[in-house]
Amino acid sequence: MTLISTPADVLLTPRRQRTRDRLLDAAYEVFAEQGVHASTVEEVCERAGFTRGAFYSNFTTKEELFAALMERQHSLQLAALALKVDRLRPRLEAVTGPIDEAGLGDLMLDFFTGPLDDRTWCLIDHEFRLMSLRDPEVAGAFAAHEEAFETSLLAIVGRALDLAGRRFVLPDGVAVRLLGDLYQDMLQRAIRAGRSLHEAPEARDTMVRLVLVLTRPVAAPDGGPARRTDLHPAATDVPVRADATC
Amino acid sequence: MTLISTPADVLLTPRRQRTRDRLLDAAYEVFAEQGVHASTVEEVCERAGFTRGAFYSNFTTKEELFAALMERQHSLQLAALALKVDRLRPRLEAVTGPIDEAGLGDLMLDFFTGPLDDRTWCLIDHEFRLMSLRDPEVAGAFAAHEEAFETSLLAIVGRALDLAGRRFVLPDGVAVRLLGDLYQDMLQRAIRAGRSLHEAPEARDTMVRLVLVLTRPVAAPDGGPARRTDLHPAATDVPVRADATC
DNA sequence: TGTATCCGATACATCAACGTATTCGATAGA
């Protein structure tokens, strides 16, 4: 499978761009519902409101469509994560109270939650992972995105932990992976059970407990007890630590 | 998809049983290589040394073949795990020295390692998980096996930990899941990198570190230090860290 | 308003996998 992208989505007439986008939207749904292999070009086109003619004048194969789709979704995911960081920064920097564990759990779940519907994304991502186990080229694309995502994630998780006065007791990469693995695990269980992960309050608790187990309080520079920060503005006034973890 | 098994593999003439087995063996390979959907009944038969006629007189659909395959593999997996328990019991009960961390890591990796080739099994299992996210019936079969496996695993891991004088700091089910998730994660990375997980020494170390983080020493009943057991009879007497967790 | 170009629709030829109906051969039992 070729996962090399078309040079850019630029240089396309608006009409063409719109057609491509609608095909990608449809592919996102159809691929998630039926799996890439079981999906047919015809059904994607139908869903998008086109015939196969439109498809073949925009893509050459179903695999190329899938590659374009993954690139788009990965970009969206990274953009969404960056947006979270921006939105979170003032909140993180403003608060000074003790850490609120429920808030930390929500935060962690939020970090791993994608910009789109969880279930749909999980299905597509799972299939992408599967392909990456068979095809070295896909493995490369997978690893590239995984690394980009992990880097971004590490930055924001690190900042949150820092403000919470905690530090990972395992290498950062390993710890973040474990959190991600737990998220995936819980998400898949929820999907199998036909529920949404965010309806399950125990998911947040489990996430918090893992965060606590994977971290330890950072000793304050003056030798006193570690400072604690609240992620919820309504807390007490114990000050925030200033140094960065990770 | 129907995952209800044929009542039993009993009541089959030896000839029939043999062709079924050969078809299942072939399916195991072909499905892993190409994915279930991309695989064709013809190719499975070819690989097994039969024509499609043999297939259709033993199975009705490719899905039924897959269901039978998963049942067989799950049985093998559970049997292999039980065998490990039996093999390990005398070793676990005989030793009294301090726990050897490297041995613990090997043990944990061994627990999660299936009876067959890691890579092949990982591919099949991954696809089975994917199906379980779409089809409630598959989800049921998946959950059933997962529960059986987790129960067996918990028993043996619990015993090993007990002899090591340690106890999970999270609910057992969650802790075992985390270990499994980490194993899966590392295995998939190894496959993508084209290596075997067991060539990677850091995998063992990472596993040990997670075990240590997820557990704490159990205080001995008499108030003395926790009982320490060595899983390697020939190991040294270097004591174990007692303060691994948060 | 006329015309050229772009892009999606249509129609068709091809192919691969499927499932069934039937045949053929081997094996077991009389």
Add this chain to the structure above:
DNA sequence: TCTATCGAATACGTTGATGTATCGGATACA
């Protein structure tokens, strides 16, 4: 040894997805 039955092979019809070659209409520009 003969025969009946079981199980795999063979052959054929059907279906559905694919890709291409061509057509038609909308849009932009003179």
